[in-house]
Amino acid sequence: xxxxxxxxxxxxxxWPNVPAVYGWLRLDRRGQWHLIDRGRPDFDPVRDxxxxxxxxxxxxxFIHRNYGVTDEGCWFWQNGPQRVFVDLDLAPRILRILGExxxxxxxxxxxxxxxxxxxxxxxxxxxxxxxxxxHYGAIHDLDLAALDIxxxxxxxxxxxxxxxxxxxxxIRHPDTTYRFTHRPRPAEAR
Numbered sequence: 001x002x003x004x005x006x007x008x009x010x011x012x013x014x015w016p017n018v019p020a021v022y023g024w025l026r027l028d029r030r031g032q033w034h035l036i037d038r039g040r041p042d043f044d045p046v047r048d049x050x051x052x053x054x055x056x057x058x059x060x061x062f063i064h065r066n067y068g069v070t071d072e073g074c075w076f077w078q079n080g081p082q083r084v085f086v087d088l089d090l091a092p093r094i095l096r097i098l099g100e101x102x103x104x105x106x107x108x109x110x111x112x113x114x115x116x117x118x119x120x121x122x123x124x125x126x127x128x129x130x131x132x133x134x135h136y137g138a139i140h141d142l143d144l145a146a147l148d149i150x151x152x153x154x155x156x157x158x159x160x161x162x163x164x165x166x167x168x169x170x171i172r173h174p175d176t177t178y179r180f181t182h183r184p185r186p187a188e189a190r
Contacts, residue, residue, distance in 0.1 A: 002068030015081035031094030031109025064110035074184035093137030
């Protein structure tokens with residue numbers, strides 16, 4: 001499932017034992033990356049925990065191309081030989097709607113197209129989750145209104161997308177349903 005840049009793969013082979021880092025990179029609920037500079041001399045875990053937005057297009061492209069997941073559902077950025085685990089505020093993929101009508105597509109925050117929707121679910125906080133064949137994610141809150149959702153007398157609301165209707169199931173714990181970890185930490189710190 002993970003495919004990385006050739007230079008990243010070469011760096012991993014050259015330096016195989018670089019320790020992973022935790023708590024330095026955060027993905028917010030709108031798909032924005034944040035660097036948490038824990039090494040700064042005046043770092044305050046309360047004041048600085050949100051981090052600073054990463055806005056450099058080349059750095060964002062590099063993160064997006066080398067974003068992956070472990071078998072245990074811990075998401076990370078493979079930064080050369082170093083694995084940088086990501087703290088997720090909501091989901092590992094934040095989905096946006098590009099275009100309108102039948103030409104609209106669902107794309108995640110990295111630019112990956114989701115593909116045909118296989119299932120839909122809503123969490124208690126109102127977040128809509130969509131699953132395709134291989135990928136899943138949470139709809140960006142600003143795009144929720146662009147979806148055709150029917151709340152009728154039936155037992156479940158229905159999502160209409162590209163000529164199909166999908167029931168929107170209720171889920172209590174998206175991280176359990178989709179098998180991901182919000183705050184990956186080393187095994188000894190869990």
